[in-house]
Amino acid sequence: MQVRARAVNRFALAFRLPVIVWQGLFFLGPLFFMIAMSFFLVKNYRMEEAFELKNWARMLTRGYVWDSYWYTFGVAGLATLAATLIAFPAAFALAFRVSEAVRRWAIFLLIIPFFTSYLVRTFSWYVILAESGVINAGFGTVGLGPYTLLNTPIGTVVGYLTLTLPLVVILQTVALANIDRNLVQAARNLGCPPRRTLFAVIVPLAKAGLIIAALFCFILSFGDFVAPYYLGGSKPPTLPILIIDTTKSGQQWPRAAVVAVMMMLTLFAIAATSIWLAYRRRSSA
Amino acid sequence: MTEPLVTLSGVVKRFGDFTAVHRLDLEIGAGEFMAIMGPSGCGKTTTLRMIAGLDVPTEGEVRIGGRLMNEVPVHERDTPMVWQSLALFPFLNARENVEFGLRMRGVGAHERRRRAVEWLERLEIGAFAERNIDTLSGGQRQRVALARSLVTEPQILLLDEPLSALDAHLVIRMQGVLTRLQRELGITFVYVTHSQSEAFAMADRIAIMSEGRIEQIGQPREIYRTPASRFVAEFVGRNNILSGTSRGDAIETALGTFPTAGLPATGAPATLVVAADLVRIGRTPSDGAVPCTLISEEFVGATVTLFLEAVDGTELKVQIPERTLGELNAHAGGSFYLSWPADAGHVLAES
Numbered sequence: 001m002q003v004r005a006r007a008v009n010r011f012a013l014a015f016r017l018p019v020i021v022w023q024g025l026f027f028l029g030p031l032f033f034m035i036a037m038s039f040f041l042v043k044n045y046r047m048e049e050a051f052e053l054k055n056w057a058r059m060l061t062r063g064y065v066w067d068s069y070w071y072t073f074g075v076a077g078l079a080t081l082a083a084t085l086i087a088f089p090a091a092f093a094l095a096f097r098v099s100e101a102v103r104r105w106a107i108f109l110l111i112i113p114f115f116t117s118y119l120v121r122t123f124s125w126y127v128i129l130a131e132s133g134v135i136n137a138g139f140g141t142v143g144l145g146p147y148t149l150l151n152t153p154i155g156t157v158v159g160y161l162t163l164t165l166p167l168v169v170i171l172q173t174v175a176l177a178n179i180d181r182n183l184v185q186a187a188r189n190l191g192c193p194p195r196r197t198l199f200a201v202i203v204p205l206a207k208a209g210l211i212i213a214a215l216f217c218f219i220l221s222f223g224d225f226v227a228p229y230y231l232g233g234s235k236p237p238t239l240p241i242l243i244i245d246t247t248k249s250g251q252q253w254p255r256a257a258v259v260a261v262m263m264m265l266t267l268f269a270i271a272a273t274s275i276w277l278a279y280r281r282r283s284s285a
Numbered sequence: 286m287t288e289p290l291v292t293l294s295g296v297v298k299r300f301g302d303f304t305a306v307h308r309l310d311l312e313i314g315a316g317e318f319m320a321i322m323g324p325s326g327c328g329k330t331t332t333l334r335m336i337a338g339l340d341v342p343t344e345g346e347v348r349i350g351g352r353l354m355n356e357v358p359v360h361e362r363d364t365p366m367v368w369q370s371l372a373l374f375p376f377l378n379a380r381e382n383v384e385f386g387l388r389m390r391g392v393g394a395h396e397r398r399r400r401a402v403e404w405l406e407r408l409e410i411g412a413f414a415e416r417n418i419d420t421l422s423g424g425q426r427q428r429v430a431l432a433r434s435l436v437t438e439p440q441i442l443l444l445d446e447p448l449s450a451l452d453a454h455l456v457i458r459m460q461g462v463l464t465r466l467q468r469e470l471g472i473t474f475v476y477v478t479h480s481q482s483e484a485f486a487m488a489d490r491i492a493i494m495s496e497g498r499i500e501q502i503g504q505p506r507e508i509y510r511t512p513a514s515r516f517v518a519e520f521v522g523r524n525n526i527l528s529g530t531s532r533g534d535a536i537e538t539a540l541g542t543f544p545t546a547g548l549p550a551t552g553a554p555a556t557l558v559v560a561a562d563l564v565r566i567g568r569t570p571s572d573g574a575v576p577c578t579l580i581s582e583e584f585v586g587a588t589v590t591l592f593l594e595a596v597d598g599t600e601l602k603v604q605i606p607e608r609t610l611g612e613l614n615a616h617a618g619g620s621f622y623l624s625w626p627a628d629a630g631h632v633l634a635e636s
Contacts, residue, residue, distance in 0.1 A: 185339055186372035188359040190433070191389035200389075204376040 031264070038257035045251045059258040065242070069262065072238040075153055075228070076221035079160035083217045084210070086161070087168040092202075094169075095176030107173065110166040121162050122226050129155060129231070151233025159227020164217040171216065175209020176202065211278040219267055239263050290315040290441060290473050291336055296345035298331050298497075305331040307497040308345070315440070318467050318474045320488035322481065324520070328497040329477045333443050336475060337364045349441070360389070365434035366443040369450070371426050373418045379429045380405065380414040386437040404432040408462070424455045428462075435466070441473040448483060460486050481521060485509070493517050511631050512558060518633065523561035523590055523602050531555045536632070539597050540575045545630040556633040561590060561602040563629035566613065567622050574622035577601055579615055593621060 041050045059065050094106050113121065128134045129149040139145035149155060179202060187201045188194065203210070221227075225240040234241045239259055246256040289312040298306040306328040313319045321329040334340040335347055338359040347354045354362065365386065373382050383401035392400070405411045408428040413421060421429065427447065434442055444463075448456045464487050467474045478484050484491050485505045492502045493516075501513035512518035518526055529538035531548040536557050548555055570576065577593035580600075589610055591603045601623055605613070615621075 180370075180372070182368055182370055182372045183374060185359070186366070186368060187374075187385070187389075189337055189339065189364070189366050190386040191360050191363070191437070192385075193360050193389075194358075196389070200385075201374065204374070207376070 034257050034260055037254050038261050040254040040257075042251055042254060047251065047253055055254045055258045059255055059262075064236075065259070068237050068239055068242045071236050072222060072228075072240075073266070075156050075232075075238065076160065076218050078153075079157045079164065079221045080214050080218045082157060083161055083164050083168045084172075084214050087165060087172050087213070088210075090169050091172035091176055094173045095179070103173065103177065107170055110170050113162075113166050118163055119226055119230075122159050122230050125155070125158060125162065125231055126150065129158065150231060151235070153232060156228045156232030156238070159231040160217075160221040160224060163224060163227065164220050167220075168213045168217050171213035172206070172210055175206040175213065178209070179205045208278040211274050215271060215274040218270060222267060222270075223263065288315055289313060290317075290350060291475070292346070292348040293332070293335070294346050294348075296332075296335060296342045296347060298328070298335060298340060299343045305497055306335070306342075309497070309499060311492060311499065311502070313473060313475060315473055316471045318464070318476065318487055318489045320476045320478060320484035320491045321494060322478055322484045322491055323494035324479060326496075327494040329479075329494050330445055332494070333366070333445055333475060333477045336441075337366050337443055338362050339366075363437065363439050364441055364443055365437065365439050366445060367430050367434050367447040369446040371430045371447075371450075373426060373430055373433070375418050377418070378414070379410070379416050379418065379421065379425075382418065382429055383432045383436050385433060390437065400436055401432070404436045405429070408432050423451050424459065427451065427455075427459055431462075431466070435470070439472065441475065442467075444474060444476045446478050446480075447476075449478075449480070456483070463487060493520065495520070510560070512633070515556060515633060518556075518558045523604055525559045525561060525564065525601050527557045527559070527599070529555055529557060536630075540595050540599060541573060543573065543625075543630060544627040545632060546628065547632045549632075558631045558633060559625050559629055560604075560631075562588075562604040564601070564603045564623050564625050566591065566603045566605060567624070568613070568620075570622050571624060574624040575601070577621050577623055579617055579619045579621060581617060582610075582615065591615060593623065 037047075038055055039051045039053070041048050041052055041054065094103050098106070126133065130136070131146040131148065131150075133149075135149065136146040139147065149158075183205060184197050184201055187197050192200050223240060224238075225244070228234060228238040229241055232238070237245060239262070243256045243259050246252045246259065291311075291313040293309055293311040296306055296309045296311075297304065309328075309332065311332070321332060323329045331340055335342050336349070336354075338354065338357060342355060349362070349364070374385065377385065380398065380401045383404055384397045387397040387400060402411060402414055405414050405428075408431060410421075410425050410428045410432075413425055413429075418426060418429070430447070448459050451459060460483060463474070463476075467487075474487075476484070476488060488505060490502060490504055491508055493500045493508065495516045501508055501517045503511075503513075508517065509522050512521060512524070515526060518524045527536070527538045527540060527543075529536045531537075531551055531553045532542065533548065533551045534546070535542050535544045536548060536555050538557065543557065545557060567574070575595055577595050580592045580594050582592065583590040584607065587607055588604050589607050591605065593601045593603065595601060603623060
């Protein structure tokens with residue numbers, strides 16, 4: 001029995017080893033290196049190993065870094081709010097108003113956008129958002145515009161939504177479709193009008209899934225480079241753009257590492273808070 | 286029966302091609318404890334859901350207190366239901382679950398809390414008011430579900446197999462709680478179950494359903510002693526069912542001819558039902574007794590059911606007190622003789 005148990009353990013270890021090695025080599029290793037690098041110095045355009053707080057002191061006291069930080073936080077937050085609100089009616093309809101077969105087809109169709117490169121999908125927005133584009137042509141027929149949509153925060157948010165909206169709809173649909181219908185009927189049976197069931201039972205029951213969907217949207221938007229660069233005009237720069245700019249200007253990899261670590265810490269905090277909110281147990285006496 | 290509170294007349298419910306309920310007529314009195322009993326798929330839950338408005342009848346009328354309810358939406362009916370799954374809200378604690386109906390009716394927070402706590406205390410779970418639902422035991426959840434349904438002081442309470450998930454000893458306790466509540470409140474209980482013991486223990490009247498139709502409505506004793514159809518005789522109690530031909534004052538069956546009252550005209554087919562607890566069993570032959578071989582026994586505490594086989598293969602059942610089992614010296618394969626008094630037989634009206 002002993003021998004067999006050990007054999008099984010070895011098998012289990014061998015089974016998990018690739019993931020452990022991969023994550024160690026390509027995630028944890030670089031992460032620690034990046035944290036270490038944020039304390040390195042650059043002299044004559046060459047990086048030197050050191051343990052100095054100069055990069056941190058410099059970046060955390062520069063106004064443009066904080067402007068960029070709060071701007072990124074703001075547009076990513078706006079995209080998260082927009083995605084959540086735009087996705088919800090669609091997810092609600094897919095979860096409650098259509099048959100199982102239609103729901104499966106819809107989820108399949110929502111996956112299709114991921115077949116095409118996000119970069120390509122981003123560029124296609126030029127046709128729609130440009131001053132000579134579809135939207136302004138529409139406004140033009142009623143004597144309005146043209147409005148500047150490209151190279152604005154609106155462009156950035158549109159780009160973020162291109163990346164995240166299908167995913168948010170899918171996650172919300174799954175969350176809503178898994179609700180126990182008896183609970184919705186029970187609410188109505190206890191005097192809850194149909195419209196009121198939305199906030200009285202449906203949203204509370206799907207809470208965890210809705211929060212996880214929003215969390216994914218925020219994480220993807222916060223770290224995205226493509227949308228703010230090509231549709232937002234990188235003014236002001238978001239943190240990913242700031243990282244690129246910092247590495248390009250004078251080989252300041254350590255300072256870029258500071259920004260990257262700031263982003264990592266922010267996402268850890270957001271993810272931890274979201275998961276706490278999603279799965280929080282109510283006080284129990 | 287007092288004045289009917291709930292009236293179903295000519296009610297039909299179809300789901301696509303499937304007819305769940307066929308032209309059902311049912312009157313349930315104010316303050317009555319009515320059980321609707323039948324095997325799964327017989328339409329009993331659909332009937333309950335039509336009273337609640339969760340299902341809308343395809344044909345026919347549902348009236349509550351004389352008012353036609355067909356078009357009245359669920360949330361305006363005041364027909365709370367205790368669900369088989371209990372359907373407690375997991376995101377609310379016990380007290381907030383009980384408050385839900387009051388909140389929907391716009392009762393103020395202070396008054397809501399007072400009434401919810403009062404009901405939780407009445408059901409002896411006041412100490413668990415602030416607990417999460419998933420930290421409560423099955424019995425405690427059951428009481429929260431009851432409190433949640435009763436806190437709005439409805440005229441009628443619908444119960445859909447509420448005790449089916451509980452342990453046997455808790456079922457007996459909750460039966461006591463339910464009957465006591467129903468007597469104290471004086472409101473109508475409509476109780477759907479497949480369990481004979483639950484229906485017989487609690488209900489004033491029982492409706493037996495099969496394949497979307499009511500087979501019989503009556504008091505428990507009436508249903509138990511005088512089943513109206515072969516289905517009821519097979520579904521309720523432990524009955525011996527013998528088909529035969531009427532000879533006027535006796536019925537001729539494959540096992541012999543038995544004197545019985547209430548038979549149709551001579552020559553007509555008839556079915557004799559003899560409850561297992563009215564059958565006498567002995568080791569010595571007597572006039573008119575049916576010789577049998579003991580196949581098996583089923584022991585359920587104070588009574589034992591013996592399953593026997595007659596010469597022609599007919600299965601017969603006898604229920605005797607457990608304490609008499611010893612003196613009978615019953616063991617599988619043994620020969621016995623079964624008989625019953627002429628007034629123990631019940632002739633089915635149909636067939």
